[in-house]
Amino acid sequence: MPELPEVETIKLVLQRRIIGLTIKKIQILSPKSFIGNPNSAEGQKVLKIERFAKLLAVNLGEVNLLFHLKMTGQLILQGESVKREGERYIGGHPTEDMMGKMPNSHTRVIFSFSDGSKLYFNDQRRFGWVKIIDNGKLTIDNLGPEPLEKEFNWQILKKNLLKHKSQPVKVVLMDQSVVSGVGNIYSNEACFNAKIDPRTKVSNLSNLQFKRLHLGVLKSLRDGIAHGGSTRAHFRDPEGHKGYFLDYAYVYGLDKHPCKVCKTIIKKIQLGGRGTYYCSNCQK
DNA sequence: TTAAATGTTTAAAT
DNA sequence: CATTTAAACATTTA
Secondary structure, X not given: OOOHHHHHHHHHHHHHHOOOOEEEEEEEOOHHHEEOOHHHOOOOEOOEEEEEOOEEEEEOOOEEEEEEOOOOEEXXXXXXXXXXXXXXXXXXXXXXHXXXXXXXXXXXXXXXXXXXXXXXXXXXXXXXXXXXXXXXXXXXXXXXXXXXXXXXXHHHHHHHHHHHOOOEHHHHXXXXXXXXXXXXXHHHHHHHHHOOOOOOEHHHOOXXXXXHHHHHXXXXXXXXXXXXXXXXXXXXXXXXXXXXXXXXXXXXXXXXOEOOOOOOEOEEEEEXXXXXXXXXXXXX
């Protein structure tokens, strides 16, 4: 699920825990999930961790480990000190088995660090991947502006959205070349925040609505990060309670539930082939 | 049994 | 040719 807030939260956790550690060993359990030669990463020290849209780049000097978790990817960090505290750091769409023993049947790659801690890349559907990328080649094509950077304003959002003027606004928001890191969850939430019907064609939006949408995107992403990502990127795991998925959402996954603002029943429709949730009273 | 699920790319249809 | 829709990827759960 990892959209921007989830990946950002994973980044913050990893920056705190694995920078300065050396990768001792990389075990590839699913060849499809690892692209490149793992030898070039083994023995290297983690220097820097960055996020680009939904991608995570772990810099090892000459090379980077570039992660894309796609739909069901998870990163689970279990360290020696972490284990003693009965704690584990996780990021990704929550499932029962991510609280259990590692590795498990969905573990695709295991990174072992110099201090004994391990990072597990789990991915049920195997859409996600880890790639070795030379440092000079770490540019990702077709990425729009990072919404949390101050250069991002409503005029830029408007200009980029207008690349697909006849499309519903909710669909265009998910286009990574329009704005980086917004996926299905936050696109739904952003439209709710902006009080805009997700079906509205981009060409029919007023400047006022573009402004509201700009703020709505920011609010949804910031709320997501404030909640540790919609998936709870770190988790205290003595007995394995369930991560609470999206308790804070206004509309995503809440069809047939009353709107948290006006009690109108949330509707679910299909837009661009994706589940789309909205309140017909709040969003017009 | 069918449908849907956090994402992206590619092919097919309009 | 540009734009839009569907399919594909793989697996599980409702």
